[in-house]
Amino acid sequence: MPDTKFPSDGGARARFLAAGITIPAERAKGAIEEADRILAVQFSLRGPRSAAAEPSNIFTLKPGAE
């Protein structure tokens, strides 16, 4: 498991605001709680990797027809 901690700020509300999202008040509690849960595990995705360790499956290009 990656051992480099990258703690989330726990600030889902601020992140939503920065993304231009206005959450209807009656739905905010559940949405923000769920976002805090996913933000809280983001540290685990960050491990010691080289800069070249890119995901290999994002983009490929095939040769065009002659």
Add this chain to the structure above:
Amino acid sequence: MANTALHETTIAEAGRALRTGAVTSVDLAKASLERIAAVDNSLDAFILVTPERALADAQQADADFAAGIDKGPMQGIPYGLKDIFDTAGIRTSCHSRLLIENVPEQDCVVAGRLAAGGGVLIGKLGTYEFAIGGPSFDLFHPPARNPWNREHTTGGSSSGSACAVAASMLPMAMGSDSGGSIRGPAAYCGIVGLKPTYGRVPKRGVFPLSYTLDHCGPLTRTVADAALSLQVIAGHDPLDPHSVDVPVPDFSAQIGQDLCGLRIAYARDFLSGEPSANPEIIAKLDTAAERLALLGAVVEEVTLKPYDLFVACQRTIMYAEAFAIHEENLKSRPMDYGRYGYQRLLQGGALSAADYIQALRLRSELTTYLSEAVLGVCHAMLAPTGLTPAPKLDSFGEDVAPWSGMMAGPFNATGHPALAFPIGFSENGLPLGAQLVGRAFNEPTLFRIAAAFEASAALNSRRPIP
């Protein structure tokens, strides 16, 4: 077959009977429609039943048989589609008010292949809204109920698909799986559900939840039927960038073989860190592992990287991609979504670009790890599908709860094929399931193992409702 009610007939049984003339496709279609009329008003599996289309398809299948035309294992067989699969001229709503008037002009690739293969479309099946969210009562159609106990959920998101197959309204229904949405409902409803290898079955024309996690696969009552269904829908689609151009094998070829010579990893430790794991699940999994060993396989416990790591990766990717799809509507029409769907789909808005990229980088590492360290040594891996039997519908609160119960997401991130199958029942009579995870593009070995278990455990005789 002679003693089996028509609506209980499997694809394999019906295929034989159709080809000997013992039954017609119209008989099968009518039996399916009558079964739906009898039980679905209390189960709510179907969003839309298409009887005219069904009878037309069935008449065509019978005419083809009479003319000596055989289009393969789905010819004359009733099936249903989760209502995120586009169907030309037939509403595809994604179980959402946002698409309640959406009538596609074209079939998705899977629907097209089933039609070309002579299948009989019976209707469109309920789902969690846009294949995420939860069992919601604030949508235009209620959630499907578990046929084993209608106070309990079917799981999701392929909820109507699992319900319809378990209740013998259909022998096969298509589902989609981005984090367990085929395998979870299959486990909760006591049936078989296959998430094929990523790229095996085209997704074009299926409303996306998550571009790189979505898989399309069948839900059936038997392992053999899952193999027959996959035979019709598998294969490269050059217009689908995720589709992989690999040969399509005979998926049934290994069914009936014993398990001698196979090594099966047992990921028991996926449960060990989960205090909510039901002891009945653990006991049944242990029994399943022992049975596989008795059938000739070498079964060995393995310790995997932490489950939480896999699922953090999968969930970050899923939320980021889903938000990209729904961003405009989430911002402009928030109240047109159901409460659960909105609260789930919004999550990617709180993630950063770096979060997503880090998840993709980790995904590559986890995929290589599973392929080499586990499936490079063993032919398959036995793992839990979920932590508990199906929960009660009234246990879901006002807001979305933490994801819990299902343990299927890791293999969406890695793309390996995963087959959910029944392993027994809880004390309260609800089904329990497990999954077999295989090497990429090696579904036949999963069918071999699960079919051997199915024949030995003989769980199919127990049905949920008469």
